[in-house]
Amino acid sequence: xxxxxxxxxxxxxxxxxxxxxxxxxxxxxxxxxxxxxxxxxxxxxxxxxxxxxxxxxxxxxxxxxxxxxxxxxxxxxxxxxxxxxxxxxxxxxxxxxxxxxxxxxxxxxxxxxxxxxxxxxxxxxxxxxxxxxxxxxxxxxxxxxxxxxxxxxxxxxxxxxxxxxxxxxxxxxxxxxxxxxxxxxxxxxxxxxxxxxxxxxxxxxxxxx
Amino acid sequence: xxxxxxxxxxxxxxxxxxxxxxxxxxxxxxxxxxxxxxxxxxxxxxxxxxxxxxxxxxxxxxxxxxxxxxxxxxxxxxxxxxxxxxxxxxxxxxxxxxxxxxxxxxxxxxxxxxxxxxxxxxxxxxxxxxxxxxxxxxxxxxxxxxxxxxxxxxxxxxxxxxxxxxxxxxxxxxxxxxxxxxxxxxxxxxxxxxxxxxxxxxxxxxxxx
Numbered sequence: 341x342x343x344x345x346x347x348x349x350x351x352x353x354x355x356x357x358x359x360x361x362x363x364x365x366x367x368x369x370x371x372x373x374x375x376x377x378x379x380x381x382x383x384x385x386x387x388x389x390x391x392x393x394x395x396x397x398x399x400x401x402x403x404x405x406x407x408x409x410x411x412x413x414x415x416x417x418x419x420x421x422x423x424x425x426x427x428x429x430x431x432x433x434x435x436x437x438x439x440x441x442x443x444x445x446x447x448x449x450x451x452x453x454x455x456x457x458x459x460x461x462x463x464x465x466x467x468x469x470x471x472x473x474x475x476x477x478x479x480x481x482x483x484x485x486x487x488x489x490x491x492x493x494x495x496x497x498x499x500x501x502x503x504x505x506x507x508x509x510x511x512x513x514x515x516x517x518x519x520x521x522x523x524x525x526x527x528x529x530x531x532x533x534x535x536x537x538x539x540x541x542x543x544x545x546x547x548x549x
Numbered sequence: 550x551x552x553x554x555x556x557x558x559x560x561x562x563x564x565x566x567x568x569x570x571x572x573x574x575x576x577x578x579x580x581x582x583x584x585x586x587x588x589x590x591x592x593x594x595x596x597x598x599x600x601x602x603x604x605x606x607x608x609x610x611x612x613x614x615x616x617x618x619x620x621x622x623x624x625x626x627x628x629x630x631x632x633x634x635x636x637x638x639x640x641x642x643x644x645x646x647x648x649x650x651x652x653x654x655x656x657x658x659x660x661x662x663x664x665x666x667x668x669x670x671x672x673x674x675x676x677x678x679x680x681x682x683x684x685x686x687x688x689x690x691x692x693x694x695x696x697x698x699x700x701x702x703x704x705x706x707x708x709x710x711x712x713x714x715x716x717x718x719x720x721x722x723x724x725x726x727x728x729x730x731x732x733x734x735x736x737x738x739x740x741x742x743x744x745x746x747x748x749x750x751x752x753x754x755x756x757x758x
Contacts, residue, residue: 432617475689483673
């Protein structure tokens with residue numbers, strides 16, 4: 341299986357981290373977003389959505405959307421379960437994973453893509469160009485306040501985001517916390533539970549995949 | 550099981566439609582978003598995220614995030630499978646469901662919530678107030694062009710969004726197409742494949758749940 345990938349992109353790191361936790365080796369093909377390689381004719385022939393990550397299976401089938409890729413890997417290699425176990429466990433992973441996406445990943449991406457010079461006219465990924473909206477960058481920063489508060493409240497009561505077991509919600513949580521450094525955000529100094537969780541998960545070998 | 554629900558909200562309709570396809574009866578408790586009941590003290594005690602839908606289980610466990618609720622129902626009542634079957638099938642449903650969310654639901658919600666008087670200072674759901682950003686409403690409209698184009702291209706080659714089988718991607722697709730009427734968008738007149746698909750799915754009894 342071939343993963344079209346870019347090291348710094350949070351959605352790519354989510355997939356690499358997830359695959360490494362499963363012990364799945366992926367052949368990574370770098371698409372250099374720093375030089376906008378994902379918008380060039382070469383990659384357009386590979387993926388007309390112009391997004392990374394993309395997984396290409398042995399038979400040529402292509403999967404985009406990072407969670408779809410993770411879901412495929414979960415089904416191919418169920419152990420350890422990273423989308424939860426049992427009806428309620430799976431629902432709680434879905435819930436926490438989505439909260440991290442909505443409140444954290446989207447907020448950080450909006451803050452970065454609507455402010456950084458490198459994303460001029462590229463406020464959203466994909467084939468359409470969209471101009472930056474400065475108010476959206478500012479809103480993203482305010483939403484990150486709420487995201488860090490949510491993490492701390494939750495991690496004061498639970499070892500992992502979705503409960504007692506490590507899951508994709510924690511993978512994405514750490515990816516977002518690290519990604520938020522690009523918009524000058526760090527774990528608040530008094531957020532000791534978040535710091536404990538972040539340190540523990542960052543020490544997992546898969547975190548550096 | 551009790552569903553805190555509001556008839557017109559697309560995320561609520563996604564859950565009701567999904568449950569009805571499964572033949573699952575939910576006790577619906579209306580939270581009147583027209584009068585901002587979801588922001589009042591009563592509902593704050595029920596769900597501090599101030600969002601609908603929310604599912605409350607018999608034992609009092611609460612699930613927010615509409616897809617987490619659907620995932621719980623899928624696990625409790627696996628037939629018919631609406632999140633796909635097999636590794637690739639499940640991944641393809643996840644991929645198309647996410648494309649409809651990202652390109653359609655988010656775009657329509659941004660177009661509506663950043664323009665309608667009723668959403669003044671409520672550009673996002675949840676406990677924080679956010680002012681409307683007119684540029685985001687306008688961007689949402691442009692993204693809906695791409696969404697309708699994506700639907701037509703896909704449905705010209707496939708009976709359902711994720712392939713040969715009806716899934717949650719189709720449920721959300723129809724929910725978004727209908728929701729987009731709130732921002733004056735209809736299926737383009739020349740989008741015959743989309744019209745065929747929309748008519749077929751709208752005729753399912755669960756579509757009016």
